[in-house]
Amino acid sequence: MRDWGFRAILSGVLGLSLLASACGSSGGGSPSAGSSGKPIASQMILGGPPECPTRPFCEKGLMDKYGLTFKDFKPLDAGGPLTKAALDRGDIQIGLLFSSDGSIAAKGYVVLNDDKHLQNADNVVPVGRSAALKSDAQTLLNQIDSKLNTSDLAGMNKSADIDKQDPAQIASDYLKKIGVSTSGGGSGKGKITVAGFNFSESSILAQIYGQALKGIGYDVSYKLNLGNREVVEPALEKGDIDLYPGYAATELEFINKAKGEATPDPAATVKLLNGYLQAKGLIALDPSAAQDQNAFAVTKETANKWHLVNLSDLAKNG
Amino acid sequence: MLRLDATDPWIRWDWLGHHTDVIWQALVQHIQLTGIAVLGGLAIATPVGLLVWRWRALRNPVLSVAGILYTIPSLALFALLVPFTGLTVVTAEIGLVSYTILILVRNIVVGLDGVPAEIREAATGMGYRPAKRLLTIDIPLALPVIVAGVRLATVTTIGLVTVTALLGEGGLGQLILAGLIQDFKTPLVVGLAGSVVLAVAADLLLAGAQRLATPWRSSR
Amino acid sequence: MSIFEEVVRWFLDPAHWDGTFGIPNRLWEHVQMSFLATLTAAVLALPVGVLLGHYGRFGNLAINVSNVGRALPSFGILVLAVPLFGIGAAPAFIALVALAIPPIVTNSYVGMRDVDPELKEAARGLGMREHVALLRVEMPVALPVIMAGIRTAGVQVVATATLAAVVAWGGLGRFIVDGFAQRDDVQIFAGAILVAALAMVAELALAGLQWLATPRPMRASMRWFSRPGRTDELVLQGG
Numbered sequence: 001m002r003d004w005g006f007r008a009i010l011s012g013v014l015g016l017s018l019l020a021s022a023c024g025s026s027g028g029g030s031p032s033a034g035s036s037g038k039p040i041a042s043q044m045i046l047g048g049p050p051e052c053p054t055r056p057f058c059e060k061g062l063m064d065k066y067g068l069t070f071k072d073f074k075p076l077d078a079g080g081p082l083t084k085a086a087l088d089r090g091d092i093q094i095g096l097l098f099s100s101d102g103s104i105a106a107k108g109y110v111v112l113n114d115d116k117h118l119q120n121a122d123n124v125v126p127v128g129r130s131a132a133l134k135s136d137a138q139t140l141l142n143q144i145d146s147k148l149n150t151s152d153l154a155g156m157n158k159s160a161d162i163d164k165q166d167p168a169q170i171a172s173d174y175l176k177k178i179g180v181s182t183s184g185g186g187s188g189k190g191k192i193t194v195a196g197f198n199f200s201e202s203s204i205l206a207q208i209y210g211q212a213l214k215g216i217g218y219d220v221s222y223k224l225n226l227g228n229r230e231v232v233e234p235a236l237e238k239g240d241i242d243l244y245p246g247y248a249a250t251e252l253e254f255i256n257k258a259k260g261e262a263t264p265d266p267a268a269t270v271k272l273l274n275g276y277l278q279a280k281g282l283i284a285l286d287p288s289a290a291q292d293q294n295a296f297a298v299t300k301e302t303a304n305k306w307h308l309v310n311l312s313d314l315a316k317n318g
Numbered sequence: 319m320l321r322l323d324a325t326d327p328w329i330r331w332d333w334l335g336h337h338t339d340v341i342w343q344a345l346v347q348h349i350q351l352t353g354i355a356v357l358g359g360l361a362i363a364t365p366v367g368l369l370v371w372r373w374r375a376l377r378n379p380v381l382s383v384a385g386i387l388y389t390i391p392s393l394a395l396f397a398l399l400v401p402f403t404g405l406t407v408v409t410a411e412i413g414l415v416s417y418t419i420l421i422l423v424r425n426i427v428v429g430l431d432g433v434p435a436e437i438r439e440a441a442t443g444m445g446y447r448p449a450k451r452l453l454t455i456d457i458p459l460a461l462p463v464i465v466a467g468v469r470l471a472t473v474t475t476i477g478l479v480t481v482t483a484l485l486g487e488g489g490l491g492q493l494i495l496a497g498l499i500q501d502f503k504t505p506l507v508v509g510l511a512g513s514v515v516l517a518v519a520a521d522l523l524l525a526g527a528q529r530l531a532t533p534w535r536s537s538r
Numbered sequence: 539m540s541i542f543e544e545v546v547r548w549f550l551d552p553a554h555w556d557g558t559f560g561i562p563n564r565l566w567e568h569v570q571m572s573f574l575a576t577l578t579a580a581v582l583a584l585p586v587g588v589l590l591g592h593y594g595r596f597g598n599l600a601i602n603v604s605n606v607g608r609a610l611p612s613f614g615i616l617v618l619a620v621p622l623f624g625i626g627a628a629p630a631f632i633a634l635v636a637l638a639i640p641p642i643v644t645n646s647y648v649g650m651r652d653v654d655p656e657l658k659e660a661a662r663g664l665g666m667r668e669h670v671a672l673l674r675v676e677m678p679v680a681l682p683v684i685m686a687g688i689r690t691a692g693v694q695v696v697a698t699a700t701l702a703a704v705v706a707w708g709g710l711g712r713f714i715v716d717g718f719a720q721r722d723d724v725q726i727f728a729g730a731i732l733v734a735a736l737a738m739v740a741e742l743a744l745a746g747l748q749w750l751a752t753p754r755p756m757r758a759s760m761r762w763f764s765r766p767g768r769t770d771e772l773v774l775q776g777g
Contacts, residue, residue: 013577016573049719050715050716050718050719050720051716051719051720054720072558073558073559074706075706075712075715075716075719076625076706077499077706080499080500080501081498081499081500081501082498082620082625082705082706085624085625086625086706089624089625089626091625091626160500161500161501164326164330164333164500164502164504166333166336166337169336198499199499200499200500223486225492225495225496225499226486227405227486227718227719228719230719230720230721231405231718231721234721326621385741386738386741386742389693389696389697389737389738389740389741390733390734390737390738391696391697391698391700391701391733391734391737392697393697393700393701393711393714393730393733394700394714394729394730394731394733394734394737395730395734397714397717397718397726397727397729397730397733398727398730398731398734400718400723400726400727401541401723401724401726401727405718470608473605473608473609474608476609476611477608477609477610477611477612477613478611480611480613480614481611481613481701483613484704484715484718491611491613491614494611494613494614494617495617497617498617498620498704498705501621503621506614506617506618506621509614510611510614510615510617510618513609513611513614514609514610514611517608517609517611518606518609521605521609
């Protein structure tokens with residue numbers, strides 16, 4: 001039983017395996033030090049959520065507005081632990097985080113200044129189906145929005161991300177603090193499904209809105225970590241969900257297919273947004289003062305190495 | 319290489335205590351998804367299996383194709399369905415049922431094949447009509463292999479249900495996904511351990527059922 | 539334009555064959571990772587299973603390790619590797635090796651156990667020393683069953699490597715995961731086709747290897763769907 005065929009294959013396999021392991025995996029790793037006369041951005045790998053390359057406030061915007069072309073893009077998550085881990089390890093040199101992220105300061109990241117104003121008024125705004133949000137619901141949500149500000153949001157994010165507190169608990173603590181009740185308003189006012197994007201801040205906001213609505217008698221259910229806007233917004237249009245906490249400028253640019261209408265003025269941005277939403281039976285309520293924009297962050301070492309302060313610094317040669 | 323995060327222990331019992339309802343719902347959803355897949359799969363695989371067993375010509379082609387289809391990774395199968403059925407329970411169940419059908423058809427055919435020819439001939443000789451012989455001789459004797467198939471299908475499905483978390487379903491897989499998204503070990507550990515315990519429990523339960531159903535066989 | 543036409547367009551687009559996100563790179567990542575992980579698992583698991591089977595020790599453990607392995611959700615193991623080993627290729631590799639080991643151990647054990655004791659005695663009678671008998675007599679006879687285990691492990695690894703895209707790795711699963719995020723049905727479908735095709739090619743290749751490893755007289759009774767071993771526990775895996 002001399003199966004030479006089999007032995008030949010076996011040796012081939014061993015040979016191939018040596019070859020395969022020798023051709024190690026490419027990618028990752030810090031670029032070489034010293035100036036090479038090329039734009040800094042072209043020496044950096046950008047990390048962010050998988051939809052980043054197509055988003056006007058993400059890689060696409062960096063390309064169009066700042067003229068930046070990165071060496072490569074690594075799909076990770078939405079400003080979450082995978083992106084931060086990749087930054088720390090040097091798998092990426094610049095990553096998308098969220099401006100209200102509590103751990104930016106804690107981890108010593110440097111957020112590059114948006115000196116050309118790519119980001120606009122990304123104020124938190126409830127987006128929902130007009131049929132599901134009766135006037136008392138709308139009044140309540142607007143009332144919450146009038147009280148919510150960015151430092152509140154950052155503090156709540158820190159509790160979730162660093163202290164690992166539960167978003168539901170953080171939300172009910174916040175509602176208690178601003179004097180909105182979460183129970184005792186009766187029941188049977190109607191069903192509302194509140195959804196959140198796939199990052200913890202969204203879960204917190206969804207819980208804040210949802211628990212407040214329960215407090216005035218709505219029957220609230222949740223679909224948290226549903227996905228990104230590409231998933232959540234169609235679900236709202238279809239009626240699978242009734243409400244989600246959106247971000248004004250990004251919602252607008254998503255709905256108008258990146259026409260570039262968003263401005264730093266939240267009220268004007270929301271007005272334009274409602275212009276598009278009305279036709280779909282949807283409505284955006286009053287924006288809050290709390291903002292959360294895309295923030296492009298680098299490690300302190302990277303910032304020092306190339307003297308980075310503004311995003312436009314990335315276009316310089318280094 | 320090992321990252322040990324002192325601020326996030328492997329299990330935070332206080333989190334467990336506060337989330338018993340979340341964990342329970344995840345468990346219930348997991349069992350529901352598995353049950354529908356296995357029972358639905360059995361319902362479809364039984365007539366198909368019987369057909370393939372009766373018509374020899376179908377045997378090799380059907381089982382070969384089934385064997386090859388079985389190698390399609392679950393995420394890919396779900397992905398083939400998403401453009402048509404969306405990120406829904408329907409997509410999850412179609413995918414899960416497909417895998418159970420592949421396993422069960424194979425085991426039904428192999429099990430029925432394993433019934434000794436002499437016994438079947440003796441039954442025919444005693445005047446058993448085909449339908450009666452099928453019900454009282456063939457299927458009972460094929461039962462060990464069939465139940466083994468149900469065991470395998472159940473344990474496999476319990477594992478695959480966790481992948482449906484990427485479709486918005488997931489059962490205990492939702493806890494695993496939450497652990498990844500929030501960089502939080504407790505739900506990850508709970509989801510993983512729960513899934514393993516569920517699979518082992520189901521396997522033991524079905525092994526017991528297998529022994530009960532065939533008392534004349536020596537247990538393995 | 540139906541989705542099928544769009545998918546054909548997608549495959550014909552040269553941009554999709556270029557660069558880090560191109561099909562060739564993702565395919566290479568996937569194949570390289572699957573190959574190395576399966577090989578590593580085989581190197582680790584074969585000696586264990588073979589020796590346990592040869593000496594007939596710890597049989598229950600060897601057989602049940604694959605039952606336990608089947609009960610481990612591969613998605614969970616992948617995610618578990620992240621807090622332990624970080625992100626990237628390394629944790630994916632470790633998780634894949636861990637999932638590939640059980641079927642190889644079990645099948646190696648069963649294969650060696652099923653060697654006819656008379657054969658072993660005959661070898662002894664011919665004056666062969668024990669390790670010579672193991673390598674030249676027992677293992678070749680056990681090879682079909684052992685290869686079936688490697689085949690099972692290999693297919694499992696290719697499948698789980700698809701999922702590794704969720705924990706920030708690359709591979710062909712990247713098209714599916716990115717497609718979900720971008721709601722790009724065409725990319726999702728195209729990615730699924732690529733993954734399914736690779737899985738089937740891997741299965742056929744490993745089946746071919748198993749056929750080559752089967753002694754000529756036993757080859758005729760091999761079927762695509764059969765894996766030698768206990769018939770009431772057809773060792774199958776999915777991912």
